[in-house]
Amino acid sequence: MANYRGMWEQLGMDLESHDQLCAVLPTAFGDVYLSQENRPEAMSFWDMVVADIHGIRPAELIEEQKKGRKVFGTFCVYVPDEVVIAADGIVTGLCGGSQFWVPGGEQVLPKSTCPLIKASVGARLGRTCPFFRIADMYVGETTCDGKKKAWEILGKDVPMYIMDMPQMKREKDIEKWYEEIKDFAGVVEKFTGNAITPEKLKEAIHIVNEKRRALARVYEARKADCIPISGKDALLMMQIAFFDDPVRCTQMADKLADELEQRVKDGVSVFPEGTKRILVTGTPMAIPNWKLHHIIETSGAAVVCEETCTGTRYFENYVDEAGQTLDEQYRAIAERYMGINCACFTPNTGRVDDILRLAKEYHVDGVIDVNLKFCCLYDTEGYTVEKALKDAGIPVLGIETDYTDADAEQLRTRIEAFVEMLG
């Protein structure tokens, strides 16, 4: 492993605290990931990335910055990567998925804020995440209340741009979102010093569509009766997709998909025949939040699909590539992104339709509806989601959790009982 201490020092990181974080991650990864058997060989790429998660990609980003490129840190799947890429910018995800950062976030936020927001703020304020140090601009959005207020704290000493999200999906809301995307493009152009042309935007749309297509191929393989990859491994691929270069992400996901398709042909499964198939739906799982998947997959079941922002919401639906003018392209982008069904919208019946469709497509035996503690949106929507599943005769278990291990045994007991109940 290369030595990145000099780089972290230059980034102004708190090296002492960061050492503590680095000390726990390999054990956690080893316990959760390396203990699995018969993993696809292609996963070695993601294992390598995780082993140096604060080294390899940050060093690449810094090299690109030296060439004059700007890095945009984002927190939500509604922020259109295409616009940034078209201006030769780079996008990196910034959502925090570790309990390590939560106490830092609680110093400035109410405890009753969701762990994802607390961890993100804690990672910034504690100076223990290189991605937060590297990003030249943060891009927030007005999705949930917790995030809206967190931007005011996060944006104190770094340029912060906030996209105003509609709360509904009527024609006039989509029009508003199109205007918002155009405004964002203007900001990105100014910040990078690069004009967005129809040619560049066309190429960027294609790059991101290709990435979606490759991720979708991996998911497609998970529909097979024999399960060629664990839910944990698929989740890891998705989590890193938020940080990686999009072209490399596509290549790696395609390579993994090739292997999975071959496994399906050969009848190679990572779980014994008859293992119960679970769809996980709910709040996103930012890296290194592997808690729920690990509990499910060590309780006799397999996760075969995630209807989350670190799952199907990230890659389903493509931007129409036919647009020739910027105006047509921005409209196509607005329409694709308004097809994402997050609980911050009302009504959000599209999400229930998605869950019922995915349950069928992935032949699931049951659904686990997960809510990050203090996420009022997904918690409230859980009522509608769980009722729709029950009405459709699909067993569902609703759970609420955070990033700590305090409830792990209790969750395990409930999940084991649920899996047993599936027969």
Ligand code: SF4
């Ligand atoms: S859950 Fe909603 S707010 Fe959070 S990342 Fe997904 S789309 Fe954005």
Ligand code: SF4
């Ligand atoms: S999980 Fe819920 S509360 Fe947390 S950032 Fe996402 S939408 Fe907001």
